[in-house]
Structures are given as C-alpha cells and as structure tokens.
Amino acid sequence: MDIKVYTSPSCPACEKVKEVLSEKGIGFEVVDISRDRNAAMELVRRTHQLAVPVVQIGDKFVVGFNKDRLLSLLEDEGIINL
Numbered sequence: 001m002d003i004k005v006y007t008s009p010s011c012p013a014c015e016k017v018k019e020v021l022s023e024k025g026i027g028f029e030v031v032d033i034s035r036d037r038n039a040a041m042e043l044v045r046r047t048h049q050l051a052v053p054v055v056q057i058g059d060k061f062v063v064g065f066n067k068d069r070l071l072s073l074l075e076d077e078g079i080i081n082l
Contacts, residue, residue, distance in 0.1 A: 001077060003028040006043050006054040013065035014053040020067055021055075024080055028055075 005021070005028050007014035021028050033040040033052060044050050047061050055062040055070055057077055062070045074080045 001058055001079065002056075003079075004031050004056040005029070006031045006033055006039065006052050006056070008032060008034045008052050011052050016065050016067075017053040017055055017070065020070060024074070026074070026079060 003021070003026060005014065005017055007018075007030055009032070018028070018030070031039045033043060033050070040050060043054060046056075047054060047063055049063065051063060053063075053065055055073075057073055057079070060073060060077075062073055071080070071082060075082050
C-alpha cells in the first residue's frame with residue numbers, strides 16, 4: 001500500500017511523522033507541498049485544509065502529528081502489528 005507524507009520545509013511535526021514511520025521500517029513517499037502546487041491543491045481537495053503533516057495511507061488521511069492515530073491506522077490497514 002502506498003503511503004505519502006505531505007510536508008513543508010521547517011515543519012518539526014513533519015520530521016516526527018517521518019521518524020515514526022522510519023522506526024517502524026515503513027517506506028513512504030515525501031511530498032513537499034511548498035514545491036508541488038498540484039499536490040497542495042489535491043491535499044486541499046481531499047482534506048479541506050492546507051496543513052502539514054498529513055499522512056495518506058490508501059484513501060485515508062491522518063492530519064497533524066498524532067502518533068496513536070497514525071499507528072492505529074497502520075495497524076487497521078495491516079501494515080504493522082501492535
């Protein structure tokens with residue numbers, strides 16, 4: 001399953017999200033919304049806001065850094081076992 005992390009430069013919470021995923025050995029694509037206007041517009045269309053970090057797992061989103069919610073969604077999607 002594809003996992004995307006929407007970020008922007010100097011976003012401390014974005015770094016925390018990437019650390020959590022990396023610690024779990026989960027591969028992900030980083031999308032810098034400050035450099036990719038189309039990705040930014042798609043993010044607004046799908047989440048109704050332009051805030052980072054956002055983790056997209058399939059068609060589900062975790063907005064902001066919420067470690068418990070992120071891990072729960074990863075487990076629900078069968079990516080990790082808690």
